[in-house]
Amino acid sequence: MRKLKWGMIGGGEGSQIGPAHRLGAGLDGAFEFAAGALDHRPDAGRDYGRRLGLDADRAYGDWHEMLEGEKNRPNRVDLVTVATPNSTHYEITKAYLEAGFHVLCEKPMTMTIEEGEDIVRIAEATGRICAVNYGYSGYSLVRHMKAMVARGDLGQIRLVKAEFAHGHHADATDADNPRVRWRYDPAQAGVSAQFADCGIHALHMACFVTGQDVEKLSADTVSCIPSRVLEDDAMVNFRLSGGTVGRLWTSSIAIGRQHGLTLQVFGEKGGLRWAQEQPNQLYFMPLGGRLQIIERGEANLSPEADRTSRVTIGHAEGMPLAFANIYKDLAEAIRAGKEGRPIDPAANLYPRAEDGLRSMAAVFAVAESGLAHGQWVEARPPMFR
Structure with missing residues (x-):
């Protein structure tokens, strides 16, 4: 079977996220890395692309050049990954969707709710896939939880509890570190820092596993380091569409x-607990029973888990393999579209533009509620109310 062709924008040399995407896209042999505009410095991007094995004429200087170079090629890329700074996601994703490319965008998909609604409409109008890289939903046992x-193994779901808490920005003397500073600057990060960066991953996972959407929320946000304008800690209560707390x-x-x-999920018949550091x-x-430990790779798990487990039981599968499962889903979806057949249901789990939009609506709702001292606010984007 011919490999699909894949291109990447951003994720250049020294990038934190670029290697994970390149490993993930190439792991199952479904995608060939065929084109890239990898750096905001054109010459550096072209050089790095060639060193990664791209043909010289497909190692581009910027995303505009890549769009012009790819859109009329008979062997153009099938999927474009956008891994650039947050404020550029909307413009690039919109341009590539409108040119007929499938897109996987890093989160956040956009910086505003209005931009997110626009992307959802464009994806629907063009019939192109717009996926958002909530990559942690690719873990095998997260999919088994879902x-x-x-x-119905847990019965009706009563409560879901999610956490994404780290201590890597706890040093107040690190305030001028450019890798940290921008995250708490409204001019660069928008209306939210920690929730927009990490909290939306936890929120998406809660929604992904329960199959429900956030309708309203109440947030307590705080800057524990006083020099920060945006929050570095947040506690959010929310209600899901199926009645789950x-x-x-x-x-x-x-x-x-x-x-x-x-992530912990509590239903009327049982509870589940999973941690990304012990995946x-x-x-x-x-x-009324005894605690059970379900191991990734063991026999007789769900099709969703079996499909996304690659190495034998007892060996760790980490974040790049979770990313690979998103790419595996997308390869199946693209091939199904080309072949005019239904997608494998066990692969139809990649996060959509709608998920990116709902996350952005939640970011603004958390910011609004935090400023209003925890007032309950609407968390759905206008187009989904």
């Missing part, structure tokens, strides 16, 4: 926490 909830804590000043993404184990407690 399958267990969907098939939600609790979320996100922080960047929690010294001793490293990554800190965890191979899912803890399941049935009502």
Whole structure:
């Protein structure tokens, strides 16, 4: 089967996210890295692209040049990943969708709700895939959690508790570090810092696993380091569309926490607990039963989990492999579209533009509620009310 062609914008040399995408896209042999505009410095981007194996005429200086170079090629890229600074996501994603490319955009998909609604409409009008990289939803056991909830193993879901708390921005003397400073600057980060950066991952995972959407929320936001304009800690209560109660804590000043993404789901018949730093184990407690540890890679898990597990039980699968599962989903979706057939249901799990829009609406709702001392506010984007 011919490989699909993949291109990347951003993610250049020294990038934190670029290697994870390149590993993820290439892992299953579905995509060939064919084009890139990898750096905001044109010459550096072209040079790095050639060193990664791109043909000289497909190692581009910027995203405009890549769009012009690819859109009329008979062998143009099938999927473009946007991994540039947040404020550029909307413009680039919009341009590539309108030119007929499928797009995987890093989060946040946009900087405003209005931009997010525009992307949703463009994706629908063009019939192109617009996916958003909530990559943690690619973990095998997260998908098994979703399958267990969907098939009723936990009964009606009463409560979901999500955390994404770390301590890597806890040093007040680090205030002038440019890698930290921009995150708390409204001119560069928008209306939210920690919730927009990490909290929306936890919120998306809560929605992904429960199959419900956030309708309203109440937030307590605080800058524990007083020099920061935007929050470095937030506690959010929320209500989901199926009646589930939600609790979320996100922080960047929690010294001793490293990554800190965890999810707990409590239903009328049992509870589940999973932590990203120990991704191979899912803890399941049935009502009146004994604690069970479900291992990634064990026999007779759900099709969603089996499809996204690559190495034998007892060996760790980490974040790049979770990203690879998003790419695996997208490869199946693109091939299904080309072949005029339905997508494999176990692969139809990649985060959509709608998820990116709902996340942005939640970011603005958290900012609004935080300023209003925890007042409950509408968290749905206008087009979904």
